[in-house]
Amino acid sequence: MKRANIIWLIIVPLALTSFVGAWGYDGHRRINYMDIDSEEFHRHFIDADYYDEYPFTKIPKKYEELISLYGEDKIRKYGIAPWAINETCERIIDLLKKNQLEEAIYNMGVVGHYIADLHMPLHTVINYNGQFSGNDGIHKRWEHRLVDEYVKKIKPVGKIETVEDPWSFSMKIVKESFKLHHLILEADTKARKLLTKEQADRLNSYDVLSFEKPYLDSLYDDTGNLLNERMGRAVMRLASLWNYCWEQAGRPKLP
Numbered sequence: 531m532k533r534a535n536i537i538w539l540i541i542v543p544l545a546l547t548s549f550v551g552a553w554g555y556d557g558h559r560r561i562n563y564m565d566i567d568s569e570e571f572h573r574h575f576i577d578a579d580y581y582d583e584y585p586f587t588k589i590p591k592k593y594e595e596l597i598s599l600y601g602e603d604k605i606r607k608y609g610i611a612p613w614a615i616n617e618t619c620e621r622i623i624d625l626l627k628k629n630q631l632e633e634a635i636y637n638m639g640v641v642g643h644y645i646a647d648l649h650m651p652l653h654t655v656i657n658y659n660g661q662f663s664g665n666d667g668i669h670k671r672w673e674h675r676l677v678d679e680y681v682k683k684i685k686p687v688g689k690i691e692t693v694e695d696p697w698s699f700s701m702k703i704v705k706e707s708f709k710l711h712h713l714i715l716e717a718d719t720k721a722r723k724l725l726t727k728e729q730a731d732r733l734n735s736y737d738v739l740s741f742e743k744p745y746l747d748s749l750y751d752d753t754g755n756l757l758n759e760r761m762g763r764a765v766m767r768l769a770s771l772w773n774y775c776w777e778q779a780g781r782p783k784l785p
């Protein structure tokens with residue numbers, strides 16, 4: 531077996547374990563606006579359709595250019611995940627080169643959160659909580675409640691991919707996620723018809739709701755495959771990115 535293949539045997543399960551609860555982290559902050567870590571929160575998403583129309587070719591790769599086009603306030607509101615991923619990868623590469631493994635591994639976990647988040651379709655649109663389409667509350671129901679109730683384990687999907695550069699790799703994921711977000715909104719529209727108006731109004735909360743089972747069942751029937759596919763793909767994307775960092779660092783010996 532080639533050395534590179536052995537790395538996958540280690541890297542994929544590692545990527546998998548680093549995912550547990552990855553989606554649980556930012557959603558709270560985003561919708562609650564409580565306890566916001568203002569330096570961190572906008573690194574977990576990009577409302578790509580604020581910056582440009584699909585397929586987002588006008589979004590600048592250079593962070594400085596993004597800032598000068600939109601200003602600090604707007605980018606905090608609409609997100610910078612692809613640039614955050616790029617920056618974190620640069621840090622990982624640097625740390626690996628310097629053999630500071632502990633810190634490198636910490637940052638590999640951080641980038642894992644960002645990658646997981648970008649695979650969540652509602653992390654790539656302005657309408658991230660269905661607030662503009664009568665789907666208020668879908669973010670949390672899809673990202674947390676479905677995962678809690680139905681997902682027992684994450685199965686990796688896809689293969690290790692070649693990463694040209696982390697930003698372009700991230701934008702590829704953004705485009706892919708963006709194209710899928712309608713499916714979630716449509717499934718929500720259908721599922722909330724199973725509830726009364728008063729019940730549906732309560733979906734936009736953090737509460738586990740006594741009456742939500744038929745709603746969740748319907749949502750999972752229609753989007754369960756999508757949910758599992760996005761999480762599984764995120765694992766392989768993360769493994770791909772870690773591999774990229776490791777190669778860029780000159781393939782340092784791992785313990």
Ligand SMILES: [Zn+2]
Binds near residue numbers: 558653669
């Ligand atoms: Zn979220």
